[in-house]
Amino acid sequence: MKVLILHPDFRDPGGVAAYCYKLKDKFTLPMDHFITGQRPQEKVLLSKLSRMIYDYARFVMLLRKNRYDLVHVNPSLDPKSFLRDGIFLLVARMCRKKTIAFFHGWQKIFESRLERYGLWVYKFLYGKTNAFIVLSEEVKKIHEGWGFTHPIYREVTVTEDDDLEGFDIHKTISERQVAEKWRVLFISRIVKEKGIYETIKAVFLLQDRYPMIELIIAGDGDELDSAKTFVNKNAIPNVIFTGYVKGKEKKRLFKSAHIFCYPTYYGEGLPLTVTESMSFGLPVLTRPVGGIADFFKNRKHGFLTHSKNPKVFADFIERLFLDEELYKRISLFNYRYAQRNFLASQAALRLEQIYENVLMN
Numbered sequence: 295m296k297v298l299i300l301h302p303d304f305r306d307p308g309g310v311a312a313y314c315y316k317l318k319d320k321f322t323l324p325m326d327h328f329i330t331g332q333r334p335q336e337k338v339l340l341s342k343l344s345r346m347i348y349d350y351a352r353f354v355m356l357l358r359k360n361r362y363d364l365v366h367v368n369p370s371l372d373p374k375s376f377l378r379d380g381i382f383l384l385v386a387r388m389c390r391k392k393t394i395a396f397f398h399g400w401q402k403i404f405e406s407r408l409e410r411y412g413l414w415v416y417k418f419l420y421g422k423t424n425a426f427i428v429l430s431e432e433v434k435k436i437h438e439g440w441g442f443t444h445p446i447y448r449e450v451t452v453t454e455d456d457d458l459e460g461f462d463i464h465k466t467i468s469e470r471q472v473a474e475k476w477r478v479l480f481i482s483r484i485v486k487e488k489g490i491y492e493t494i495k496a497v498f499l500l501q502d503r504y505p506m507i508e509l510i511i512a513g514d515g516d517e518l519d520s521a522k523t524f525v526n527k528n529a530i531p532n533v534i535f536t537g538y539v540k541g542k543e544k545k546r547l548f549k550s551a552h553i554f555c556y557p558t559y560y561g562e563g564l565p566l567t568v569t570e571s572m573s574f575g576l577p578v579l580t581r582p583v584g585g586i587a588d589f590f591k592n593r594k595h596g597f598l599t600h601s602k603n604p605k606v607f608a609d610f611i612e613r614l615f616l617d618e619e620l621y622k623r624i625s626l627f628n629y630r631y632a633q634r635n636f637l638a639s640q641a642a643l644r645l646e647q648i649y650e651n652v653l654m655n
Contacts, residue, residue, distance in 0.1 A: 295324070295363050295648055295649060296361060296363050297324070297366055298321075298327075299366045300330050302330060303333055303367075308483070309451065309563075309566040313368075313398070314368065320455075320642035321645075325641070330378065333443075340582060359387065361609050364652060365391045365393045367383050368396050369398075370398050371561070372404055376419075383423055392652055396428075397426065400430070401561035405436065424655075426442070426447070428446060428447070428448060429584060430587070432584065433563070451636070467575065475507075476504070476615055481513055481539070483516040484517045488560050492571050493509065493557060493604075494521065500615075505576045507533070510536065510551060512537070512538070513569065521600050524633075540584075548571065554578045554580075556653040557602055572636065574629070576627040577595070580613065595623055595627065
């Protein structure tokens with residue numbers, strides 16, 4: 295069995311690229327990779343258009359040259375990715391290849407537009423796909439409601455096995471409990487809908503009583519400058535912006551933080567930062583968006599709420615700050631849960647089984 299996986303450039307800061315990068319050396323079967331989408335530093339519209347045409351031409355030549363059994367595409371339900379990756383699927387089927395569409399992000403607004411005006415386009419591009427992989431039960435049910443009878447598999451985002459090499463959860467918890475600063479971590483692409491302002495306001499509500507609480511904001515994005523302006527304008531202390539992080543620096547942040555606060559109302563699949571945070575034993579404060587709602591249990595993984603009110607999240611932070619036993623119990627539970635469910639090596643084996651199932655049918 296030979297598989298071609300389509301995904302963004304590994305240097306892309308998004309979750310799809312990160313997911314594919316974590317799995318690239320974990321497969322036991324032959325896998326080739328094909329880069330799609332915008333390349334780093336690509337700005338000019340003309341260069342984007344010429345690159346898109348070149349990508350499709352190169353894809354056709356690659357399919358004709360190599361005897362791939364399966365093409366695995368990684369779209370998100372947004373206007374750009376939906377159309378781009380749908381065309382790749384269409385071309386692969388024209389070349390008589392079996393195909394899988396693994397949906398990562400899922401924008402509810404675009405879903406509504408499709409249902410009102412363009413569901414036929416979705417069915418035209420994705421209707422002959424041999425199987426879907428999704429990150430939430432909600433997206434699975436949407437496909438079933440749209441009349442799809444294809445096999446639909448559920449998957450999760452993952453943590454790189456090597457990131458946890460040498461990581462001692464018991465030692466880390468002990469170090470966190472005696473640290474001078476108590477760190478709330480927000481790590482994500484910085485956009486409003488990820489809950490950046492709700493997090494800042496939640497921490498600000500606590501800082502008069504608990505001046506040792508510190509907020510670490512890691513990531514880059516369209517809302518970064520506005521978030522910095524908001525912090526400065528309101529003279530909010532103990533907020534540190536690190537910018538985009540990866541590798542050892544990202545691992546260091548996860549180890550030194552105490553909790554992960556993520557009041558997202560974005561079109562999530564299953565956010566990578568949630569699974570990564572749990573892998574390092576961080577209690578998670580979040581909302582039941584996408585795949586989070588399928589597994590997250592209150593007071594076991596952290597705290598889950600439908601509210602976007604910063605006061606609600608401030609109360610959660612305070613509860614974990616004051617209750618060391620509760621903190622320790624959730625931290626250990628998340629670490630062990632992630633070890634059983636979120637390692638990249640485990641996900642690679644599950645994907646290989648899905649590939650085999652598709653090829654057998």
